[in-house]
Amino acid sequence: MYICNFIFTTSMRFAHPEHLIWLWALVPLVLLIAFGLWARLNALKKLGNLAMLNRLAASRSTAKLVWRAIFTWVAVAALLVAFAAPQMGTRLKEVKKKGIDIVIALDVSYSMLAEDIKPNRLQKAKYEISRLLDKLGQDRIGLVIFAGEAFLQCPMTTDKSTLKLFLDVVSTNAIDLQGTNFRDAILEAARAFHGIETGAAASERNQSRSKVVLMFSDGEDHEGNLEDAIERAQTERIRIYSIGIGSDNPTPIPVFNAQGERIDFKRSKDGVVTTSFVPDHLQRLAEKTGGNFYRIDAQTTGLEPLISELNALQKEEFASKEFVDYDDRFQIFLLIAFSLLVLESLIGDWRKVRQKEV
Template identity: 35%
Template sequence: MLRFEHINYLTGLFALIALGGLFAFALFMKKRTVKKIGDERLVRELTRKYSPFNFLFKFLLIAVCLTAIIFGAANLQMPGAEDAVSRKGIDVVIAMDVSRSMLADDIKPNRLERARQLVYKLIDKFPDDRIGLVVFAGHAYLQMPLTTDHAAARMYVQQANPSIVAAQGTVISEALRVSNRAFNSKDRKFKSIILITDGEDHDEQAIPMAQQIAGEGVMINTVGIGSPEGSPILDPSTNDFKKDANGNTVISKLNEPELQQLAANTNGIYVRLSEPDDAVTALDTQLDKIEKTATGDNSLREYTSYFQWFIALALLFLIGEFFYPERSFKTA
């Protein structure tokens, strides 16, 4: 089945509307200029060699050229051979807290960097599983849908930081809801969410949401980042510790009870992150309890690209527009 590799580039076709507007404006200005001259006989003499048809044809050449460039950028592809590889694994969505409290350094170098180290090791540990990534703070976003392209997953994890989520906070219920939407709703098993957070803000909707998701066959495993004693949060914008309304230094503490309850309500486990290797081992043992399904790996399918044909077509029409005259071919 044909597909566009970069389908979002097709929005560039709206530029054709602007191009049509420019063409209409050019016609308007030509008519306005003719009216300013006033003398019809003089106008006919001055425009004797002008061809309205050629002017329209040159515009159409530019429009086709622009269309070809947009289709070339979108890269039309046709599926080719597919490697005969079948993977047997589960679907794992990693929900990663990127709120500012994750910059606390009660575990070195800070909570966020240790979370990244853990996710990298999880990706390496689950080569046969499809992995998705959700980042959250005050809101949650699906950063990467489920995929076996683990190289892309590592890239998205590296880019995860507080600046990519505008609203701050730790809304765990929304993180769970967005994570669950990444799964195939028809499957009642083969699914797990790994929630990595300090759980600092108490979210009353988190437990009910977790129970609802567990009823759909999803195991939720939680990983606590930080320490119960807590640590001040360095604000990168001021290079000083975050203060409350009274000017007191804010201490961010790990909220273990909520994370433990979340895991207990969904047949998962809670792990406090101290050593990433130990956490990965515990999570791997738990995920082994989930029945695995054999699926074909579409990421290994080869696609034939046709962008070069569209670029060549655009170049051909651009050259044609440059040499095609606006004046009439008639000499008399």
């Protein structure tokens, strides 16, 4: 029990995660073990009546054979995990890093379900964001989602794996109030920036460091508060890089049932509702805040120019708490494997048979 608690309550990583691919070998191994047990049973059936043979070989235990097979399989699994060199963090330490502060603002209005960009605008945006995260440096990054209002999906963090988990669950159902509210997205991003540091010198540092919002949207502005969004970004010294998603052709907005199957398109009294990509608003946001405008369409294969531009921005030093001093813990799994193999050898195939009194 102590070992289990230790493993699952401590931050663990693998020095050689590529070796974990060998765990796939456990699948044919379990099939081989099962085949061996089946072949033994089948061979006994061919020799004669199975019940009679069991009485003649009463000292042989099928249950013990099964347990030996299970112990062998688990021992091999533990050895394979040990081969990947598991390591566990022993303590949290404040680590100094250098980077910029980025908030990704992702439009989750219903128009992002349009399928002019495959599989749809939202899924394409999430895919490009994930690729972007893989190529950024030691930056602090947060995630804001917005439609008719905005919500902080993930606070500022240097842990990109955690951020990706929050990104994966984003959908158009995350916000009930529909629309595209750029102002609220900027306000929520500003709160995320302000929430990073506290103290007397925090305000000065907040003004000096590079603050960037990456605005992923199809550009439709249903709230009419674009100028308010620009003014707030300028006040907070936030640089906006707009990433427009969509094609120039009007596209219907699909409607899905609870099982995720498309059943219709969004309709109004005038017929099927369509959505169009509107670059003007996104271009203005970028132009007025010192950023730049980029476009994601069917031919987009990456955002390398944006990544280069972000990496060229002035980076500030900041503190981040991380697990450090990772210690090797492969010995735990070697101990598990060794113990199971010893138990397997001690079990044997035989069972005690009570002698009948004459």
